[in-house]
Amino acid sequence: MNEASAKKKAWALGIVLFFALISISTYAYNEYYIYLSAYLWFGFIYGMCLQYGRFCFASAFRDLFAVGVPRMVVGIMIAVVLFALVSAFVTATGISTFHPSPYGIHSVIAGFIFGVGMVFAGGCASGSLYKTGEGSGTALLVVLSISITQSTFVDVGGWFNKLVPNSWHESAMAKGLPERINVGDGWVDQYLAGYVWDQPITTFAEALNLTKESFFGAYFGNVFIGVVLPAALLLIVVYMFWGRKRLLADLVKQKANSLSIRDNIAGFWKMIVSSKRTAIAGLILGIACGLQMFVIEGLRIKYGIRNAGEILQRIGSDYGISIRGTVFDPGYWYVTTQEAQWVGWIMHKLGWDNMDNIFFGYINGIPNPALNPADWMSLALIGGAAVMALLNNEFKFKKPTRELAMWAIIGGALMGIGSRLGLGCNIGAFFVRVANGDPAGWLFGIGMIAGAYIGVKFFNWWTERQMAKEMAALEI
Amino acid sequence: MAVKFDKKSDGVYTLDCQGYVCPHPQIYTKKMLEKIGSGDILEVTFDNPSSSESITEMLIGSDNEILDKNVADGKYIFRIKKG
Numbered sequence: 001m002n003e004a005s006a007k008k009k010a011w012a013l014g015i016v017l018f019f020a021l022i023s024i025s026t027y028a029y030n031e032y033y034i035y036l037s038a039y040l041w042f043g044f045i046y047g048m049c050l051q052y053g054r055f056c057f058a059s060a061f062r063d064l065f066a067v068g069v070p071r072m073v074v075g076i077m078i079a080v081v082l083f084a085l086v087s088a089f090v091t092a093t094g095i096s097t098f099h100p101s102p103y104g105i106h107s108v109i110a111g112f113i114f115g116v117g118m119v120f121a122g123g124c125a126s127g128s129l130y131k132t133g134e135g136s137g138t139a140l141l142v143v144l145s146i147s148i149t150q151s152t153f154v155d156v157g158g159w160f161n162k163l164v165p166n167s168w169h170e171s172a173m174a175k176g177l178p179e180r181i182n183v184g185d186g187w188v189d190q191y192l193a194g195y196v197w198d199q200p201i202t203t204f205a206e207a208l209n210l211t212k213e214s215f216f217g218a219y220f221g222n223v224f225i226g227v228v229l230p231a232a233l234l235l236i237v238v239y240m241f242w243g244r245k246r247l248l249a250d251l252v253k254q255k256a257n258s259l260s261i262r263d264n265i266a267g268f269w270k271m272i273v274s275s276k277r278t279a280i281a282g283l284i285l286g287i288a289c290g291l292q293m294f295v296i297e298g299l300r301i302k303y304g305i306r307n308a309g310e311i312l313q314r315i316g317s318d319y320g321i322s323i324r325g326t327v328f329d330p331g332y333w334y335v336t337t338q339e340a341q342w343v344g345w346i347m348h349k350l351g352w353d354n355m356d357n358i359f360f361g362y363i364n365g366i367p368n369p370a371l372n373p374a375d376w377m378s379l380a381l382i383g384g385a386a387v388m389a390l391l392n393n394e395f396k397f398k399k400p401t402r403e404l405a406m407w408a409i410i411g412g413a414l415m416g417i418g419s420r421l422g423l424g425c426n427i428g429a430f431f432v433r434v435a436n437g438d439p440a441g442w443l444f445g446i447g448m449i450a451g452a453y454i455g456v457k458f459f460n461w462w463t464e465r466q467m468a469k470e471m472a473a474l475e476i
Numbered sequence: 477m478a479v480k481f482d483k484k485s486d487g488v489y490t491l492d493c494q495g496y497v498c499p500h501p502q503i504y505t506k507k508m509l510e511k512i513g514s515g516d517i518l519e520v521t522f523d524n525p526s527s528s529e530s531i532t533e534m535l536i537g538s539d540n541e542i543l544d545k546n547v548a549d550g551k552y553i554f555r556i557k558k559g
Contacts, residue, residue: 004549054526059498067502069533122497131497134525135550138497246537274536275529389550394525396550401495403478456499463503471481471511 005393012390015383019044032311035299036373042292043377046285046333047130047384051394053281055079056127057426058118061452066459068246070238070271075278076431077231079286083435084227086290088218091436095297097331101423101433102199103440111444114418114425115451119459121145121411122404125335125425128412129378133385138400138408143339145412146419150340151347153188153420154359160187168194178323182356188420189358196423203437212437222437230442236268243271289333289435296331308373309365320345320355320366328364328374334428336419338374341366359420422447479504487515493522494551501527502534509540509558517543518556528552 019040026033049055053075060072090096101107118124121142123131128146131139164187172194177183183193205212205221212218244259248267251259259267273279305311308329309321321327328337344354344366355361369375389395400408415425422429422444430448433441479500480492491508493501501522508518520531528545531554535542539559546553 051525054529056498056526059526059530062499063502063530063534066499067506067530067534069502069530071529071533119499122499131526136497136524249537275533277529389525393547394550396523398495398523401478404495404497404500459499459503463500463507466479467481467504467507470478474481474483 008390008393008395011395012387015387015390019380019383030315032303032314035296035303035308035311036371036376038292038295038299039373039377040380042288042295042333043380044384044387045288046126046377047133047381047386048388049281049285049288049384050126050130050381051133051385051388052392053275053278053285055130055278055281055285057124057430057448058122058127058452061115061449062119062456064238064242065453065456068242070242071275071278073238074235074272075275075282077235077282078272078279079282079289080431080435081223081227081231082283082286083289083431084223084286084437086287087293087436088215088223090290090293090297091212091222092215092218094213095294095301096436097293097297097300098432098436098438100201100203100436100438101429101440102196102201103438103443104196104199106196106199107422107429107440107443108447108450110418110422110429111447111449112418112451112454113447114415114422114429114444115448115453116455116458117411117414117416117418117451118426118448119411119452119455120407121415122407125339125415125419126381126427129335129381130385133382133387134389135386135395135397136400137398138404141400141405141408142412142415145409146336146416146425147339147343149413149416150336150420151343151354151360153417154186154340154344155352155354155357156187157185157189161185161190163187164190164194170194171198177358177362180323180356181358181362183358186357191421192358202439204439205437207439218437226437226439227434235271239264239268239271243267247271247274286435289432293332300331311373312367312371315371317368317371319368320348322363322365323355323361324363326363326365327367327372330374330428332432333377334374334424334432335378336416336425336428337364338372338378340364340416340420341372342369342375345369418451481508484519487513488517488519490519491521493520493524493527496522497524498526498530500524502530505531505554505556506534509556512558514558516558518558520554520556521551523551525550525552528554 023037063069128139128142168190172190204226205217210217210221307326309326419425429444482490543555
């Protein structure tokens with residue numbers, strides 16, 4: 001082992017010890033901190049898995065459309081099925097932390113904006129977090145852009161109120177929200193209370209008239225009908241259009257288009273196992289995501305609480321807790337809301353009253369980032385990715401170029417807006433929802449795929465233009 | 477700093493995508509391979525780990541072949557022969 005490599009391994013160990021020290025010392029100070037530590041260590045596992053598998057939702061459809069590589073679509077589908085299998089058990093036992101989201105055309109539109117953004121930015125919301133852990137300055141800029149855009153977007157009023165349809169305004173005003181929230185002022189407030197909250201909510205189990213809190217409802221309705229069938233269909237389409245020609249190249253040359261079913265099954269399996277790293281990461285991620293729901297709900301039962309707001313109050317910190325006494329506490333993997341919160345907290349400290357909107361003031365709050373469970377998860381995710389990258393000698397500080405900084409800011413802003421319109425990102429609005437049998441997840445996903453397609457079309461044009469400029473002097 | 481294209485010698489081209497995140501390294505590699513002639517060599521340098529998986533996968537089933545992969549301290553150099 002050379003000196004540089006030994007130094008990197010020492011850094012990796014240092015990061016692990018740092019997180020361990022935080023967990024142990026805070027627990028010794030007050031046992032309720034274990035709730036935050038649970039989030040921390042799941043975040044750490046996610047970070048390690050994401051880096052190991054190069055797990056990025058942006059690359060799933062972007063690489064498929066741009067360079068014909070299906071490995072990430074396969075990895076995500078493996079993860080989502082595994083996650084669904086574990087979370088169905090949690091759902092069937094009646095202790096799931098998951099709540100389905102209102103679904104409608106807004107889910108598709110939000111996914112589309114998010115999809116374009118993730119291609120421009122070079123990574124999705126979770127991908128940018130793990131790439132920050134690899135030392136990428138561009139990814140950090142993406143995270144900053146998502147964070148600032150969201151926290152601003154949820155509080156814009158004034159001129160933007162003119163863009164609110166009257167029906168939204170009236171419906172929002174009729175919801176009887178506390179005066180402090182001032183729901184008649186703010187585009188996102190009226191979008192949420194006046195439109196989104198009026199949309200239907202269901203799960204595949206409920207749509208089939210099954211009780212989701214039963215093993216048959218959870219496994220047949222949500223997992224088989226809601227996850228396995230659509231995932232298999234998606235993978236078959238990917239195989240037919242992108243996988244077959246490449247994976248069975250020799251056979252296709254010999255037999256043209258007369259491949260037998262057996263050949264195709266072998267080709268399909270080859271596609272599933274072609275990237276072991278991604279498949280292994282998907283496997284562990286799926287199981288860890290389901291376990292997190294189980295652990296967090298277990299802690300809530302142990303402490304007799306429903307939300308981390310109560311934990312923060314018991315710890316002695318009631319700053320930034322919402323009007324209902326809650327803070328953001330999903331109980332599962334989530335990325336974007338906590339990013340909006342830490343910037344929201346800074347803005348509030350600087351004198352911006354952003355607690356008069358639904359997002360911060362009524363639901364998620366803006367707790368001190370040092371005590372925000374979801375922030376612990378995201379920071380540990382970056383740490384976990386850094387540890388894995390350091391151990392594999394893949395860590396490197398990379399300054400963003402001017403061109404990439406521009407794409408990071410634009411892409412991050414689009415992802416920030418898409419996340420707030422869709423009530424989540426590629427994780428919260430797609431991955432978690434799909435795995436829990438919520439049709440809103442697939443609708444967001446359809447939008448995301450369409451957005452990725454348009455983003456790739458644009459990027460192809462852009463890179464051609466750049467190449468023509470850079471290669472002018474080169475004779476090929 | 478932009479992506480750099482160069483001709484090292486006859487039939488050997490270089491593409492430097494250091495500092496670039498996805499999808500730049502894989503897209504530029506694909507486009508560069510389309511431009512160079514059959515039998516030519518392309519040396520791609522990049523430092524975005526996920527591009528190593530994408531480029532490797534991208535070449536499966538194509539006539540192009542990765543001659544060698546050099547990885548050190550987060551920097552990747554792939555030598556690819558166009559088929």
